[in-house]
Amino acid sequence: MSATTITSESGQILTPTETSLAVHDPRDVALRTAIELWASASTSASVRRRDELIAKKRRAVESFLAGIGKDPGDVTPTDVREHCERMRKENGQPLSPSTIYARVSFLSSFYVWAQRELGINRNPVLLARPKAPKPYQTESSKAWTDSELHRITSVISRHAAGDNLIAKRDLALLLMYTSTGLRREEVISLRGRDVQVTEEGLIIGGRVKGGRYRSREVRDAETKEALLDYLTAAKRLHVLKTDAPMWTRHDHPSLAGEALSSHAFVRNLKLYAKEAGIEHVHLHQTRHTFGRIVAEETGSMTATQDALDHANLSTTTVYVQRISVKRDLHSASIARRRKGLTAT
Numbered sequence: 001m002s003a004t005t006i007t008s009e010s011g012q013i014l015t016p017t018e019t020s021l022a023v024h025d026p027r028d029v030a031l032r033t034a035i036e037l038w039a040s041a042s043t044s045a046s047v048r049r050r051d052e053l054i055a056k057k058r059r060a061v062e063s064f065l066a067g068i069g070k071d072p073g074d075v076t077p078t079d080v081r082e083h084c085e086r087m088r089k090e091n092g093q094p095l096s097p098s099t100i101y102a103r104v105s106f107l108s109s110f111y112v113w114a115q116r117e118l119g120i121n122r123n124p125v126l127l128a129r130p131k132a133p134k135p136y137q138t139e140s141s142k143a144w145t146d147s148e149l150h151r152i153t154s155v156i157s158r159h160a161a162g163d164n165l166i167a168k169r170d171l172a173l174l175l176m177y178t179s180t181g182l183r184r185e186e187v188i189s190l191r192g193r194d195v196q197v198t199e200e201g202l203i204i205g206g207r208v209k210g211g212r213y214r215s216r217e218v219r220d221a222e223t224k225e226a227l228l229d230y231l232t233a234a235k236r237l238h239v240l241k242t243d244a245p246m247w248t249r250h251d252h253p254s255l256a257g258e259a260l261s262s263h264a265f266v267r268n269l270k271l272y273a274k275e276a277g278i279e280h281v282h283l284h285q286t287r288h289t290f291g292r293i294v295a296e297e298t299g300s301m302t303a304t305q306d307a308l309d310h311a312n313l314s315t316t317t318v319y320v321q322r323i324s325v326k327r328d329l330h331s332a333s334i335a336r337r338r339k340g341l342t343a344t
Contacts, residue, residue, distance in 0.1 A: 080128035143292035181290030192239035
């Protein structure tokens with residue numbers, strides 16, 4: 001092929017290369033550049049493990065196009081269906097419906113971008129996307145029960161009661177997660193300026209999913225007290241109203257002041273959970289537990305949507321279906337009838 005320059009409809013030059021936007025050669029520079037641009041543009045700068053997500057998106061699209069050996073504009077819905085079928089039998093180990101759905105969703109997202117930026121006429125995924133998998137519960141999606149929440153909080157509180165600075169920090173972190181329902185990165189990446197101490201509690205600000213800036217009031221004296229106790233013990237009260245990280249490491253003098261990672265906190269959380277008799281702990285369970293309690297307390301899907309900061313009510317509906325355990329309202333009555341008894 002002759003040398004070409006790929007230019008998007010918005011006027012952006014993608015790359016000068018020796019090949020055109022084709023996939024006959026999986027090493028095609030122009031195609032890979034286009035996919036890279038899409039993956040980067042469609043991934044929020046604030047998302048956790050952004051580079052890993054971008055790589056996952058790229059692999060999903062590149063493997064599809066290289067596998068069928070067609071230019072993106074020549075792909076048909078049949079090609080997408082056959083790709084889904086191959087993934088169900090991949091290496092003799094079928095992928096889960098949720099994984100297949102996620103990969104095809106990435107492919108559809110690429111085509112939406114390519115229609116706008118590269119002038120591709122149609123999105124072949126629209127007529128071939130598999131059905132979304134039904135809501136399910138995994139260990140990471142399960143909310144803690146009230147008993148589990150109490151037990152793990154009590155364990156950390158006991159450790160924090162003395163001079164254990166790490167436990168004081170971890171208690172403040174756990175309470176911040178469970179009392180706000182904020183996502184992993186939204187709490188762990190807090191800076192001093194993001195937290196305002198008020199008479200009633202705290203006001204938490206910062207970037208949330210999608211890059212939006214939001215402020216959230218937390219009227220919880222226990223969370224406020226735990227945070228101030230940690231900052232006081234660490235001699236870090238001065239970080240409020242500054243750009244310094246709220247949560248820092250205290251496991252070695254040489255690391256003092258270094259920002260804490262969520263992975264380091266999770267390692268500690270699993271140890272506390274083990275002491276509390278809880279297995280398979282995941283940090284996102286704090287958000288699920290928050291959502292469960294709000295849904296149960298309010299009985300309102302709209303109120304739960306607002307508390308979880310979901311853009312769409314449908315997202316909240318699926319979310320609550322995944323984390324909730326349907327309450328038993330009838331088995332006691334059925335048991336009475338089974339025994340030949342009537343209601344009193």
